[in-house]
Amino acid sequence: MLVALDGTVLLVAQPGLRRDLGASAAQIQWTSTGYLVAVAALLVIAGRLGDRYGHTRLLFAGILGFGAASAGIALAPTIGWVIALRALQGVFGALLQPATLALLRLAYPPDRLGRPIALRTSAIAVAAGTGPVLGGVLVAHLGWRAVFWVNVPVTLLSGALVLLLWQPQPDRTIAQRFGLPGAALLAAVLAVLVHTLAAVPAHGWTSASTLCGLVAVVGLAAVLVAYERRAPYPIVPRAVMRSVPVAASMALLLVTGASLFGSLFAATFFLQDVLGFDAYTTGLHVLPLTALMVIGAPVAGTALRRYGPRSTALSGMTLIVLGIMGLSRLGPTSTWWATGAGFAVLGAGFTTVMVTATGTVVGEAPAGYAGAVGGLKQTAMNIGPTLGIALAANTSRTPASAFGPTLLMLAAVAVLGLLPARLLPSGHPMAPQDTTAPARMPTGGAGLGS
Secondary structure, eight states: OHHHHHHHHHHHHHHHHHHHHTOOHHHHHHHHHHHHHHHHHHHHHHHHHHHHHOHHHHHHHHHHHHHHHHHHHHTOSSHHHHHHHHHHHHHHHHHHHHHHHHHHHHHSOGGGOHHHHHHHHHHHHHHHHHHHHHHHHHHHHHOTTHHHHTHHHHHHHHHHHHHHTOOOOOOOOGGGOOOHHHHHHHHHHHHHHHHHHHHHHHHOTTSHHHHHHHHHHHHHHHHHHHHHHHOSSOSSOHHHHTOHHHHHHHHHHHHHHHHHHHHHHHHHHIIIIISOOOHHHHHHHHHHHHHHHHHHHHHHHHHHHHHOHHHHHHHHHHHHHHHHHHHHTOOTTOOHHHHHHHHHHHHHHHHHHHHHHHHHHHHTOOTTOHHHHHHHHHHHHHHHHHHHHHHHHHTOSSHHHHHHHHHHHHHHHHHHTHHHHTTSOSSOOOOOSOSSSOOOOOSSSOOTTO
């Protein structure tokens, strides 16, 4: 909730921050891009550190560091300090996110993960939905610095709870080691990819900077795969890469995040630029999406336990496709009910897929590697929205005429999610054979390319 809330309230605080510190538009953009790049680059590494040194330690360090960075931003005298501290905040955000999923994996057996993951999904939806409202109140009465001060008491309380509920450190094993070169290469690949995608709305897909960035990503990825295939201790454990349910869930989350956030990006511009709504009225039209995400998460958890991951994910992806196609038919004469229905169906589908894919990822994680899997899951959830916005922005140069085709293109992206959904287990999650000792990994064999 803390991370989701921080990301949404910042959007409201950016205009005041720009005026107060005399920042340029590019500098304001880097307050978001710097954070996003740091998070995406370090999530998998943070998960691996948690597997090796204890997820509670990583969670505690991440929470306190996140709060300290927030306090620093609230006191920042210049925009340069804000950008640097936002990147540092992203580092600590990367530490705490995989740890939350890994600790759920340790606390619940796979067949009981649906309910706590549904609660987690609902909490994130509430935070994301209320963030703009809370941010607006804080900025209007206390200024932009207040949106960062509010994180401090929350992190102190959360840190105290972590100490109260401290979990013992897992036994270290040789299998949990990982090489620094592989970690550095993976961080470089993800950082360049996210930075390139984040710049697409401003420069387009065919610009020199975008093409150079994509070429750099392909080159770095090739080097990473070649290194990991020979590495005795790969950064992405081979047991994780060989897990079909985990790989399918990652692809599902990537496609789902891209289709949802790309649709939201295009729809927001359509409602404001074409229909002439203000930000408040636009929020009311989008409110059914948040409501169905909150309400639908427990229902999705129940469906997951009753019908299994495959059927539940296929149903969720179908709802996402139908919701986006419904939104693509909106026009100047569309009623609030038609708009709300489209967003509601989209929200119900998204929360269904989120609960299912997250439950499958965490439940199917090889013993001792819950942090690595949690890091991969969070990475997919960071890259997916960035990709979706890049796709939507590039096809929405003329919103009035391109809105429908843009949404249909994103619906086609969502259809691709039906393929990995069919690879998920058809029955109920399997109980783990061993929840204490991580599996011993062979040092040979295929790596990332397997």
